Amino acid sequence: MAELPVDARHVVDELRAIRQSEGVSPRGWAPSESFERVLSEAIRPPLHENEHLAWMHRNWDLGALLAPPPARGVRGVVRRLQHRLIMAVLAPYFSRLQEYLAVSTRAVDVASRRVDDVATNQLRMIGAVRHDMIDFAHYVDRRLDG
């Protein structure tokens, strides 16, 4: 392939001359990357998919732990007796605890979804503002270019 001679200085001068012939200076401004950083940093997994919250969802129900022990024979009889004795005293407490865990899990779930909604809306707003700014930059450029 024949070598194509390129003169970098000539190219730069030519590009500048084109600008000058249009009576405009090259843009001295470019939008900053700050919005981009905010946007790219905001893209994270939704909070309601958080692994701790998922664990809470899996483990809030104490039903299996509070059920009578299934063991058979003498050992089973003794264990069930123990269970009945303990439950006779602590059943109201366990019941309240169970209720509390269920409500807490639900509350954290609602809060996380709300946070996700707010974050999504904020992201959408920043995206829209940024889009408008870039549009505005082009508008100013076009006006300056006559």
Place this chain on the structure above:
Amino acid sequence: MGERSADGTRRRRAAVVMAEWGAHSGEVPSAVRAVAGALALSHDVAVVSLDDRGDLRSLPPRLSEDGIFPVHSVAAAACEARLPAILTTALALGAVRGSRRAGTLPDLATRRLIGMQSRHSPEALERLDKLAPEVVVLAGVESLWIAEALPVGPDRPRVVALPLLGTDERLASDAMATLAEVADAIGAVSPAEERLLRESAGRRDPTLVKRLHVAFPVNGQASHSRLAGIASFGRYLLVISGWPEGDPSAVAGMPHDYLRSVLGPVSVAEVRKGRWLVSEEGRHFEVPWAPSRMNLWRLMAGAVATVDLRRQGPVGREAVESLAFGTPVVVPAGSVAAELAAASNGGLWYEAPGELLDQAGWLLAHEAERLAMGRAGRELVVREHGDTDRFVHECEELAGAVSPAQGTGER
């Protein structure tokens, strides 16, 4: 120190003095490290690092190993960074308004600026006295004061100055001319630096200023193994806004969709401070691979062009490396990298962000010319920055270990 080499002769001792050795891996430290490495082939090299230790100035000098060289850390306070920045800007504004001719910086302001940036340290002189080197290399403007402070006499070591100021007009000033009285050799790492130094120090003694063709070898394998995950983005422009990590030349990047909205459909890979991003319309990908130089080379090798947004250093290392892969560059005007682009016809340069977009757009639209530029750039870079033997010889010549006529002097 002073060990014998394989042929039984005693190796000479050399001390390299620079500010904040090992603090970051920017262009100046990597150039000085290359010089120290070249000298280490024939000298026992020790490093004296002028470190700003903040409130811990009273601590005694520390000796550590950085894996290659023994490093003597001495306390040397840096001045408030904004003061030299303000004075530099004021001097640059003077040039823009035409209040003075180029190359005629006000002497007092220039001396004051160099004085501000100097890191004076009696400990450094004591350390050099103890090391008793035959050669002292003063790298960077922070350490040049040592040339005047070293005692005169038969034991005075050979003083080699490496201002590493790139295209800074101070190089052509009278302040730099006085360096010729106290230095035995002055190294210039770029044609611009050599030209400016010849206007000042070179007037006194033209043989004093010597050009160093800093060798920056690149791993050619990078052009065969593209960075994983990049191929799906097609043609991309590489934008460098922050590299390497901790380098003070990092600047704010440019929004990728703004670039695309001006340049048309092209992917953008950006090496920015702390993270690397690749994007195309509607999709972006944060590069999970280590931000290593090898990975940067992989990005360079596959890019349409490398656009550098950073304040430029005295060697233009990333421009050199991009051209070594045949990828044209778009770099700030007035920099060493821009001179390299002009001399090699390997790239374009810009004054304002708008020009940057014009130049990048031209490269995208002119495929044949772009490829020719890449080839032309590569040719010059291989010739000027790819010869390690020549660089080693030049360093040894600077250190007075060989005469100019010896060895590879024909080159």
